[in-house]
Amino acid sequence: MVLGKDESEMAERSNRSLSEDENRMNPDSEAEKKKGGSRSRRGEDESNGLSVERIFEGQAVPSWGRQLTFRAFAVSFMLSIMFAFIVMKLNLTAGIIPSLNVSAGLLGFFFVKTWTKVLDKSGLLQVPFTRQENTVIQTCVVASSGIAFSGGFGSYLFAMSARVAGQSTDPQSAHVFKNPSLAWMIGFLFVVSFLGLFAVVPLRKIMIIDFKLTYPSGTATAHLINSFHTPQGAKLAKKQVKALGKFFSFSFLWGFFQWFYTAGDGCGFTNFPTLGLKAFQNRFYFDFSATYVGVGMICPYIINISVLLGGILSWGLMWPLIETRKGHWYPAGASPTSMRGLQGYKVFIAIAMILGDGLYNFFKVLGRTLSGLYHHLQDREMSHVLPIANGSSPENPQVSYDDQRRTQLFLKDQIPTWFAVAGYVAIAAISTATLPHMFPQLKWYYILVIYLFAPTLGFCNAYGCGLTDWSLASTYGKLAIFVIGAWAGASHGGILAGLAACGVMMNIVSTASDLTQDFKTGYLTLASPRSMFVSQVIGTAMGCVISPCVFWLFYKAFKDLGLPGSEYPVPFGIVYRSMAELGVEGFSSLPKHCLMLCYGFFAAAMIINGFRDLVDKKWARFIPLPMAMAIPFYIGPYFAIDMCVGSLILFIWEKINKTKADAFGPAVASGLICGDGIWTLPSSILALAGVNPPICMKFLSRAANKRVDAFLGS
Helix, strand or coil: CEEHHHHHHHHHHHHHHHHHHHHHHCHHHHHHHHHCCHHHHHCCCCCCCCCHHHHCCCCCCCCHHHHCCHHHHHHHHHHHHHHHHHHHHHHHHCCCEECCHHHHHHHHHHHHHHHHHHHHHCCCCCCCCCHHHHHHHHHHHHHHHHHHHHCCCCCHHHHCCHHHHCCCCCHHHHHCCCCCCHHHHHHHHHHHCCHHHHHHHHHHHHHHHHCCCCCHHHHHHHHHHHHHCCHHHHHHHHHHHHHHHHHHHHHHHHHHHHHCCECCCCCCHHHCCCCCHHHHHCCCCCCCCHHHHHHHHHCCHHHHHHHHHHHHHHHHHHHHHHHCCECCCECCCCCCCCCCCHHHHHHHHHHHHHHHHHHHHHHHHHHHHHHHHHHHHHHHHHHCCCHHHHCCECCECCCCHHHHHHHHHHHHCCCCHHHHHHHHHHHHHHHHHHHHHHCCCCCHHHHHHHHHHHHHHHHHHHHHHHHHCCCCHHHHHHHHHHHHHHHHCHHHCHHHHHHHHHHHHHHHHHHHHHHHHHHHHHHHHCCCHHHHHHHHHHHHHHHHHHHHHHHHHHHHHCCCCCCCCCCCCCHHHHHHHHHHHHHHHCCCCCCCCHHHHHHHHHHHHHHHHHHHHHCCHHHHCCCCCHHHHHCHHHHCCHHHHHHHHHHHHHHHHHHHCHHHHHHHHHHHHHHHHHHHHHHHHHHHHHHHCCCCCCCECCCCCHHHHHHHHHHHHC
8 A cells, every 4th residue: 555645745744844944044035025016916826925947047047958867867766766665564564655745855965965976076076966856856756666665565466476376265265366476576567567657758738737737746845855955945954864864773683683583473562452462462552663663754644543443343343252252253263374265354354445445536537538538628628729739828827937947958859759659659568568478367358459459548637646646556556456357357367467467457556656746847947847757767667677586585584474463564565466366256155244345345345435425625634535434444453553553743843833843743653664774674584594692582471471480391
């Protein structure tokens, strides 16, 4: 689950703090606003009332080729590796991934600024650091780390493995698997990850200029980058990086300290029964994870509360009640990991909520997309002339200086339509010919049908993301699982065909919305569309190599990866596998009354979302999110407690000093996430080298402790 909306909220919070700091340090700007002179008349920036492009008027905009520097891609490569570890760890634990765009922009600014300062002092600096180059870094890093999510290492791709197939509802399908291999994973990503980029390129002008879609995340990130490159913004950014570095070090060292106490199963601080042993048995405990404390500081309060509510509803009420029906609803001797036992209720009720939430939002965004598209096309037919393109018109007599400047440069470096079409056709042909060799169950005509519909679906996702800031990539992927899986059928490998089709679809629609989002960021920072496209392509290529390598390190280092109750349970692996089995086999394998409960929770997810949209926004923010509630149904609420601790820290900080919390909260959270995420690299290397921790810290009940003492005494 990628929390896309957090990105705009987090970036806007940081941007607001930068603007406030700038006004404090530069009182003249406030006075100038009061005067209402030519600057405010000619163009106003939506966020602070000043023309952004007037501030940068004295700086020449480098050509698109000069925006693509060696140092930008060197920094992007280092940050891509770091972010791949972070996203992979989150993917393989709880599956909640916050936006890291702000961290990418901030760290990119810091590293290149340090680089240029050293060269400047030695007299070797030839090319100054610009906001366009900063945008290139951010785009490249986000494109690369995005592959760690859309690559399916925590979902559809790992769901193909024997490790997940062994937990299947149907013993007959346990032999239908394809184990991960570095070679085919890299090859698969290379043939499916670039298609979405070419599909959306011809539509960039329509999306950004004609329809003026907002893309809240891209807009907020652009404002942040613009702020960094003002003198006052640079000062605050330096302080933010210092805070990030401090908490990065703390988080990394805390992970190192915890490692010493994990010499066996169930050992260490991650198994600390903070709320008592009975609560611990039902997964209610604080596991001292710096990562999820940081995630809790980034995510909106309602997401953290929703996850906790889902954990209380499932592990606090439902599972203990269903467990009392053992022997009636499901076999008394069923294994804890068997899908025919309690585990089946956990997985399929979670799937029902995820599908209910996903389908509701799919039709909601699709409705808004079609409605918005209809109105935009009607407006174009009535005006006949595009106001922005011509500078002015009777319908829009005053176009701001910022819009004129940005549109002029956005239209300057065109990407030929023939290039995009030729690229799409060439990659589609290669992919259609190659994928059936990787997955014999995925026939060439399945792939061809997907690619015929892909441009339309990519456009819908990109357009809907521009309106709502929601990317429905995983929902499109789930639809592909059911459609292609049912088409292939169980006897012709429908499970693997559906999962592979999910990967094809997810990568197309995800990269399409990501690139359009980046075009919006580039439009607002005067970065060329060509440099945005090239940096997205290079970042995607980096991700196609880095992400599989990082996953392979986890896969080889942790032998229990993907097993329930392990350090890395990969919760969405079994969820996606179960969806694929459901698509080809139907409901016959579900435990007793499970289908009825699934229907109820599917309907409940849609009704809750309906209430959120119908009631006033003042009250809607108190209604929980079904998607967030569904996540702990399978893996437990322990990480929700960590996230709520992060929320509590931020809440208290905001009460004490809101300005400082807004400015430094995202940096502190990023430091906690990054430090703990990077610790997984040395811990994986130690595991591969056979270096074991020296101590096992484990907690026992009084009765168990007496038995241990008696055994040792004998």
